[in-house]
Amino acid sequence: MFPPEHYDLARQVIDLYTSHKRKIVTAESCTGGLIAAALTEIPGASAVLERGFVSYSNDAKVEVLGVMPELLELSGAVSPDVAEAMAQGALEFSLAHTCLSVTGIAGPDGGSALKPVGLVYFGFARRGGSLLHYRCQFAGDRGAIRMQAVREGLRLLLSMGQD
16 A cells, blocks of 8 residues: 555654554544554554544644644645644644644645645644754646645654654
8 A cells, every 4th residue: 555665664663663652643634544544564563553634624723733823814724733633633632642643635636836736734733842843845747746745744753753
């Protein structure tokens, strides 16, 4: 289902978080649960992946993750503020230590001059600790953009899990 690089990254994430006894929650919009799916391809993922939220619509972001409607209206769903709010909300509604969120425009429609197709924001939050966002601009068709986002999300989990 995933390219070999994705399996390798997912295995590294599972091994790292298992060794630190930390659990992950994901909050995914444009990837539709693919990051959680990549992690669950690896045996032993149940020791690490606590749960995953797919909050594709704005209503789901509000109802499931507690993102404020005003924030969505002001910043738009694809924004650094919403990526961070998704990560914070997922942590609040889970037992995990770490959250990775993702929101973006996979296309082929929905882009604009300010927010082009391929724009993806990741949010990263730790319980009682850091909160940050990361911006990427991917190229290609819808499938390519989503797979690049999965790869980058796994890389972020790996790099942020080493602290």
